[in-house]
Amino acid sequence: MKKPFIVFCAVLGVKAQDAHEWIKYTDSQLRGDSSEATITMTVQNPNYTRTLEIKSYVQGKSQALSEILSPAKEKGIRTLRLDNKMWNYFPKMKRKIAVSSSMLLSSWMGSDFTNDDILKASKMSEDYNHKFIEDKTVGGETYKVIENTVKENTKAMWPKILTLMSKKDCLPRYYEYYDKENNLKRTLKLDNLKVFDNHQFFTEWKMIPTGETEKYTSLTYKDIKFNVKFPSDKFTQKSLTE
């Protein structure tokens, strides 16, 4: 299965100096036009482990719906995002609440991921400017490094993100998130590359806050389907409250 991507990398090689092309390629592989996934989230802390199972539906940049499948306490809670609007729905109470966009940047269910991460609200290729900087070696492997800086007038939690790209398959292995003071705050590590519906996709995502050794949140994709044709009412209020 690796052959086509070696070919692609060769094709990309023509534009090898264009960091934007690398990021666009990553977006196309990891996001696609639409996707449906079942994810296990594990919040690991020194004294406890918390596990949630989530169903996620994403279409384009602006439409996303997620539902918690377990544990029982949160089961059925849904989140719908349409453009910059977001609603939570609590089925046990039949309660729907609108949430402000500041909530997109807050922690999702006490994890190291934000609502924005879960709902895939930001699209790196559109929201950031990109340029190559000096290569970086991590764990004995040297990566091409792209510096992503947020575009003016774009709402994003992280003003700067470094993407460490594998030279083998032109896909990222690490994302490093920097705050306004240029401090590294967290690192996302991608692992276990597989192919689903002609998309290369990592099934293990691990977010590690800087300075923490025993604290992290991992996402394990149990399955993911790309280019899913959703019913026309999938990302609507009706679907949210079903």
Next chain:
Amino acid sequence: MKYLLPLLFFSLPAFAFKVDLSGNIEAQGRKTWNNEDAKKELFQDWDNSEFYMLYGNLGAKVDVKGGSRFEANWLVRHSYSELYSPENPAQDEYLVTNVFTFPRTLVARDIFKLQYEKQENNYRTDSVLNKFIYQWNFEEHRFTIGRMFINYGQGEIFNPLNPFNQPTALNSITNFAQGNDGVNFTFYANDKHTLNFYFLGDKSIENYEGQIDKTVWLHGEYSYSEQLQLDYVLGEDQNRHKIGGQFTYLADEAMIFGQLLYQSDYVNMKKSHNLWDILLGYDEQMNSKWHLRIEGGYQKRNRMQPEGFNLNNRFLPTEYFLAIANKYEIHPLVNLSGTIITDIKSGFTYLVAKSTFSLSHNTEAELFAFSPISKGEGEEFPVQKLVTTDVGLTLRAFF
């Protein structure tokens, strides 16, 4: 009709393709100290007391082939208080019992009854099917019949736009909603506009012997822009004509919302007057751990009800109020929340503090304390003198 719905429900598994059961059980114990003013002036002659409660919900959802669904929820509340009237809940001499088991009314608009209430010595049991619906979806519509939860409106402490469900932010139970008997038709007109029509009935005012009081109600949700959502309500409910609206403005960092509800004089009574309710609110996630909410408002006194209890049986014993609610995650497994409500006119101030500890994936403990921290001045709201000081612990399990 009363027996037909349960019969239909229990014969369903033959046609079902997905059955889902869920619920929660809670055990609560609390110690309550009486307000000195209540002892002196309102004949509430007790010093302190204990209250214990077992409370639970069992919910069932049955998806039926063809896109329709049955849903039910069985709520049981078994409680003990030495302040209960020994025989009849309606004759409780000590008014604090209304707070222990708030809301007393488990079904807000009640035709089918489907509930059982028993009082024996100091033990009281409420058992009710507070949800029991058949719902089907077709294209842009949804039709629901039975006993349903109706839950809308941004207000968490005061939510006048929705007369069908009492906010429970100020007490210590979870997953509680009041049932409403009737039919609902929802029309999803387009991406921006949803219309909810309700036709409900209520016999409870007449103790099931008299006529059914009807509710004819329209609730619309209109998305005016990315930032602004408008809700409106219009109809007749509990013998009053009502009209109102809500705006929700999503600013970059916060949400601002407001409600206005006008209630006419009673349709069939000469001696009555209109009522107004106003709410303004602000909600912001200050950072990843701290959530802030401010609600302020006004509810016009219903002067036709007995003095002191003239706020339409709502939990909030103030006419003008300001509430500040903070919720803070001090540890991923521990949340702390504190709400302060103050009566702008009298100065009466009430504190609600809670701390929730996650014990495991599906269990948690909550410590709570409710206390008046400032006495009100003036005699306008004697009910403020009834507010007790409570400390308690709730253990919860979810399944």
